[in-house]
Each structure stands twice: as structure tokens, then as C-alpha cells.
Amino acid sequence: MTLHALTPADEIQRRIARLQDAMKAHGMDAMLISDNANIYYTSGRVFSGYVYIPATGKATYFIRRPEGITDGEVKYIRKPEQIVELLSEEGASLPAVMGYELSSLDVMSYRRLVNAFPGVTPADASPVIKSVRSVKTDFELEQLRRSGIRHQRVYDLIPRLYKEGMTDIELQIEIERASRLEGCLGIFRIAGDSMEFFMSNILAGDNADSPTPYDFAMGGAGLDPSLPVGADGTVIKPGMSVMVDSNGNFTGYMTDMTRVFACGQLDEKALQAHECSIEICRSLEKAGKPGTPAAELYETAMSIVRNHDLERYFMGHKQKAGFIGHGVGIEINELPVIAPRSRDILTKHNVIALEPKFVIPGVGAVGVENTYIVTDNGLERITNAPERIINLM
Amino acid sequence: MTLHALTPADEIQRRIARLQDAMKAHGMDAMLISDNANIYYTSGRVFSGYVYIPATGKATYFIRRPEGITDGEVKYIRKPEQIVELLSEEGASLPAVMGYELSSLDVMSYRRLVNAFPGVTPADASPVIKSVRSVKTDFELEQLRRSGIRHQRVYDLIPRLYKEGMTDIELQIEIERASRLEGCLGIFRIAGDSMEFFMSNILAGDNADSPTPYDFAMGGAGLDPSLPVGADGTVIKPGMSVMVDSNGNFTGYMTDMTRVFACGQLDEKALQAHECSIEICRSLEKAGKPGTPAAELYETAMSIVRNHDLERYFMGHKQKAGFIGHGVGIEINELPVIAPRSRDILTKHNVIALEPKFVIPGVGAVGVENTYIVTDNGLERITNAPERIINLM
Numbered sequence: 150m151t152l153h154a155l156t157p158a159d160e161i162q163r164r165i166a167r168l169q170d171a172m173k174a175h176g177m178d179a180m181l182i183s184d185n186a187n188i189y190y191t192s193g194r195v196f197s198g199y200v201y202i203p204a205t206g207k208a209t210y211f212i213r214r215p216e217g218i219t220d221g222e223v224k225y226i227r228k229p230e231q232i233v234e235l236l237s238e239e240g241a242s243l244p245a246v247m248g249y250e251l252s253s254l255d256v257m258s259y260r261r262l263v264n265a266f267p268g269v270t271p272a273d274a275s276p277v278i279k280s281v282r283s284v285k286t287d288f289e290l291e292q293l294r295r296s297g298i299r300h301q302r303v304y305d306l307i308p309r310l311y312k313e314g315m316t317d318i319e320l321q322i323e324i325e326r327a328s329r330l331e332g333c334l335g336i337f338r339i340a341g342d343s344m345e346f347f348m349s350n351i352l353a354g355d356n357a358d359s360p361t362p363y364d365f366a367m368g369g370a371g372l373d374p375s376l377p378v379g380a381d382g383t384v385i386k387p388g389m390s391v392m393v394d395s396n397g398n399f400t401g402y403m404t405d406m407t408r409v410f411a412c413g414q415l416d417e418k419a420l421q422a423h424e425c426s427i428e429i430c431r432s433l434e435k436a437g438k439p440g441t442p443a444a445e446l447y448e449t450a451m452s453i454v455r456n457h458d459l460e461r462y463f464m465g466h467k468q469k470a471g472f473i474g475h476g477v478g479i480e481i482n483e484l485p486v487i488a489p490r491s492r493d494i495l496t497k498h499n500v501i502a503l504e505p506k507f508v509i510p511g512v513g514a515v516g517v518e519n520t521y522i523v524t525d526n527g528l529e530r531i532t533n534a535p536e537r538i539i540n541l542m
Numbered sequence: 543m544t545l546h547a548l549t550p551a552d553e554i555q556r557r558i559a560r561l562q563d564a565m566k567a568h569g570m571d572a573m574l575i576s577d578n579a580n581i582y583y584t585s586g587r588v589f590s591g592y593v594y595i596p597a598t599g600k601a602t603y604f605i606r607r608p609e610g611i612t613d614g615e616v617k618y619i620r621k622p623e624q625i626v627e628l629l630s631e632e633g634a635s636l637p638a639v640m641g642y643e644l645s646s647l648d649v650m651s652y653r654r655l656v657n658a659f660p661g662v663t664p665a666d667a668s669p670v671i672k673s674v675r676s677v678k679t680d681f682e683l684e685q686l687r688r689s690g691i692r693h694q695r696v697y698d699l700i701p702r703l704y705k706e707g708m709t710d711i712e713l714q715i716e717i718e719r720a721s722r723l724e725g726c727l728g729i730f731r732i733a734g735d736s737m738e739f740f741m742s743n744i745l746a747g748d749n750a751d752s753p754t755p756y757d758f759a760m761g762g763a764g765l766d767p768s769l770p771v772g773a774d775g776t777v778i779k780p781g782m783s784v785m786v787d788s789n790g791n792f793t794g795y796m797t798d799m800t801r802v803f804a805c806g807q808l809d810e811k812a813l814q815a816h817e818c819s820i821e822i823c824r825s826l827e828k829a830g831k832p833g834t835p836a837a838e839l840y841e842t843a844m845s846i847v848r849n850h851d852l853e854r855y856f857m858g859h860k861q862k863a864g865f866i867g868h869g870v871g872i873e874i875n876e877l878p879v880i881a882p883r884s885r886d887i888l889t890k891h892n893v894i895a896l897e898p899k900f901v902i903p904g905v906g907a908v909g910v911e912n913t914y915i916v917t918d919n920g921l922e923r924i925t926n927a928p929e930r931i932i933n934l935m
Contacts, residue, residue, distance in 0.1 A: 252648055373793070
């Protein structure tokens, strides 16, 4: 079994080098990574253990499980306390300042690591890693494009999956199956513990106006108070919109895409809001270039919404989301955040999802979501399913 | 929208009272809960926010999202810093010692909470909550029994889902669909960040011998290095075992069940190991009573394995798991842990999954897993699908 699996060794080196540049700029002498998403980013596979990255020199992979990885700078350990000893056997000096993933590491694990490195000053590596990961390499862009193509194929199938009289969850289950047959990995990585989700979010009719605890753009009551989000068993009927926001994780890198379906014609207000969403996308595609403040994209979107007098429906009706887009990659909530008070500035090869959505009472949710690569010429769309509302009948 | 949703108010009171007894015994004056699983346990629904539980008196629910919960001791907040102020408005004095969930709370969130409660000494509430949650109430046992019944219905369908020439993942996708149509909620709550999983684990043939990074009983290479566990695309052929360990979360409370399928007859060694697994279950069902050390159950299992000379295949072949069972409920890795060095003692109304499994090279994984309630008369099985190896042809 190889450490880097499907990711070329020079790609891993490129990522490590970027992290090292950022570490130096932030006064860190090393970082110790244990979050699965970051382990995948810095090695090419998920393993149980730690990646030790000095500001200069080679990364060392301290692996607990799985057994049998033989290549690369791999050392097997049973517990993190062995890392110090193994590093000193290598002749490596201990760092003065070590970065840990303070946004994802639990307190007990953190204390244990800090105790294992006596005399080493801990620092927060999470912002550094998030920032580096927000700028995708060519290899990562390729994974995202591949996900986008397969993601579109699933959306193309949806009209054939619908049968008259179906509930939202019955349609969702058929979309889940079609996704999985297309190669969707199913899991949906979200940084932090507080957001939960299963596979996709299908909202039919007024269920879109049910507020959710989670920090997603749209809500839905869900089927059980233990997971109060998404489909709630609503029977799909003419006049309702059916918004499909389905998992695009086909490669370990996720695209995010939303489309709207309906049985027959929707109310005029909903059609107008859907067109407004597409207009926002077209406008932001031009505006979104390296150097553009994320907050400016939000303001541009808001001014279009105001022009159409649709503020009260924008990003939710009873409960509103505070953002219209977010970075995406290994996780669904990466940088930059497209929100009014965001300080993020768009950078070349950021990958962002934009989701200007509306909830129209009596109809449901409308609007599209696309995933984009930030390029010198604006945003390159990599989720290319048709954007118009598709009739299921 | 009601706070307690489907969980009766007196049930919530019972849980809070148990937590308060445990807090007093551990010298805590209050605890502040923010983990979704614990929020669900102490309120009956998942919300974004905090549950403040003083050692004496009523719990207060500080909610960020969703909007619209009107009953109960609910206070809406935008940020945790408001909690101190709102408590003092109520005339509540600040606790001297406050418990936080140090096994799940990330370092940055923890620091923010500690700063929001100046002069309050922080303590670790995670072990206290885990211990209380490990003893289920009658209401929780009912949820688990209901999950077990629906879980069995899914297993009963499996022979009809198989078609000749299928891969493991193709069969898995049909089982996922059948589960979801039966009401499975899909998500699989696991305490901690390091274990990842999508819906179920289907292992065909020698893929069962591929080691995984995750701390599950069985492995599998998976379909992608970003999620290296479970089905890997193996075509199911005569002579291979097909082990199905599928998600039993139908009520917010999960049962855990594994059964084995095959096309035609398996090798004698595999049949013998499967019988040994069933023998272990029967034996532990009698031995597992309140007061029994979890480590003793492990030893009993090992002695049966030794009698059959099957040690080298037990709990994995190339890579072995270090436990044969675990508590289960809202999360899949609850207390007690059934492992050689476990200090846990079985308590009445613990709910445990026992999974004495084997990996036989050239055949695959065999053995069963069942979920049990610890009663005065031994273990009560709540996962009742037939345990024999079922022929798919």
C-alpha cells in the first residue's frame, strides 16, 4: 500500500512547500496535523496518525493505522508520545513554536499533544492551513472538474427518477441511488462538528421555509428531530418547487450544485426569483476575479435582489442565511466566505460555490447553485447542468 | 415548534436529573453542552446553541438557530458571550466549577467559552455525560427496539436485492436504498472526528482483509483513498462471503447488526468460524449481566475462539481490531467498551453491540453482530434477523 495513493508525490511536495511558506510567514517552526481532511491533503490518503511538517525539510508521516504502508517518510507509532523520540532519533531538533489544528482538535487530544512536546510553544495552525487549502493546485482543480462532470450526469437523470405522487424523500432516495451508481462517495465533509447532513437536501414546497439549526443556505424540517434538515415527507404536487442540492463528492473533492424542478408551471413570483438568481450568477461570474473582496460579491448580489424587490425572500424567508457562497474542496465550508462582513479577498484558483436562493411562501425554494474556479478572466463554472426550472411532468 | 419535539418533557427531566446527580458526585456546579449528540439527549432535538445545566434547578436552552422555538426554558442568543448576562438576569449565580465537553469541543470554541465565564473553573464533563448516556432510560430502550425491528426488515430484503454479477458496491447501493425506504435516517453518529463512514460497510471476499485507518471492527479498501473503508468494487462470486454491516439509525437511536451472505457454499473453515461467532454470542448473552466486567466478556469470547483454534482469524487477519463490542445509542461508539483492558462494568440498561467476527483469507469476513440490552437475566437481543449464512443464489 502506498502512502500517496492516487496523488502524485510531486503534488504532495507542492502542497507541503506552500504550507511551509505560510508557516514561516506566521512564525511557526513546525505543525502537527491530525484532522482527516488535512491528512488527506498532505498525504493523498486518510490514515490514523499525524503529519509532522517542519518549516524547512521533509514531512514525516506518523501512522497508527492502517498497517502496511511502506513507502515515503513513514514511521509507525502506537501513540503520539512516541513522536518526540522518533524525531530526535532522526537528529531533528524540536520546534520552538508548533502549530496545531485548534479549530478541529478537541481539548483532550490537544492537551495530550502539548504534553508530548514539553517546552514547545503551541500556536494555531488552522487559519494557515485553511488559507493554503483555499487556493487549489492544478491537480485539485482537475479533481473538482471531474466531480463537476459526474455531478451533472446525476442531475440529468433526475426527471426520469420522478414518478407522480412521490414524496420529497422518495425522490431523494432515487437521486441518492443514481448518485452512488455514478460513483458518488456519499460522505460530505464539513469542517467542525456542528453541521450534519445526509447526502443531499431536497426541499419541496413550503418545507423550504422550515428553519433548521444548521448553518446551511436552506432549511427543511427533516424527518426526525435528531436530524432536523431537508426533506420532511411532503408529497410533490403541481405548483410546488422541488429544489435539489445533492452531494457532488466523486473524487474526494466536492462540487456543490443546486437545481430546481417542478410539476408544471410555478407562480410568477417564483419564476422571477429564479431568473434573478441566474442573473446574480451571470453578474458575479464577471465580477469574481483575483483581488475582488468577497463582501463586494455579496453586495453586488444584494443590489440585484433589491432591483427586483425580492429582499424578503432572499436566502430564506422565515429564517435567513447570512452568506451567499463559500469555498469548497475537500470540505464543503472552506474559504473564502461570501458574506457581508467577510474580509476574504478572492484569489486565483479559489474554488467557490455561489448559491443565491429564494424561498417563496406557497411555492418553495428557487434559485441555482454553481461551483466556480476563480480565474484572471472571472469565474469559470464547473457545474454545468441546465439552470432553467425543469418540468418533471 | 416545540423544544422537546417527540421526546416527552418528563423524559427530558429524568435525563437532566441523572446528569445532575453525576455532576454533584464529580464536584461540578454546572455544565455547558454544545455537542449535537448531547444537545439531542438533553432537549429532544438538535439545535445550534448551548444547554446550561446547573447541578440543582432547571436547565436553560440557549438557542442560536432554528428560530421559532417558543416553549420550555428557551432563550435566544447570537453568541455564547450573552449567556452570562442572561443567567444573571435570571438571578442565577455563576458556577464555581463548570463542566465542558472536552472530548468533543475544539480548542478555539473551548477558549471562547472559558473567556465568556470569567472566574469559573473549567472541568471535563465528557466522561460524566458518556457514563450517564450509557445507561438508557425506558424511553430510549423503546427507540432502540423500534430501530431493531426496522433494521431487521431491511436485512430480510437483502436476498431479493442481489443479482448475479453484482459488485459489492452495487449490492450496497441497493441495501442503502431499501434502508432509506424503510425510514433509515442515513447519518451514523460517531463520537470524535477521526472515524468516517458512509451508511454501511459491505465486505466481499478478500477485501475484508484490507486494513483500514478507522477504528472499526472490520476494514475494506474502499473506493477512494479519501475514504478508505468498506466496499472496493469486488465482483461477488461463489466461494466469497459477503458481510453486511448496515446502518440501523431509524429513530435517532441506532442498532448495530451484521449478517453474512454467500453465493452457494463457503469453505469449511469459514463456516466453522461463523458458528464460533454465534456460539460466542450465545455464551455472552448468558454472561452479560449487571456487574459483569466488560473485560471478562472479552476473555470469555477469546477462550471460545481458542477452543476452536481460530485466533489468527479473529477480529481481523492482517490487521486486528482491539475490541469485540461497544455501547451504542445516539452514537455508535458509546460506553461500555468490550475490550481486554476495559475497566467498564456492565450496568443494567447499558445497550451494547457484540461483533465477534473473523476474516478467513480466500473467503472473506464471517460472524454476526447483534445489539443487546443488559438486563438482570442477561443480554436481551434486539436485532433478530436470522444468524445463519444466507444463500443469495
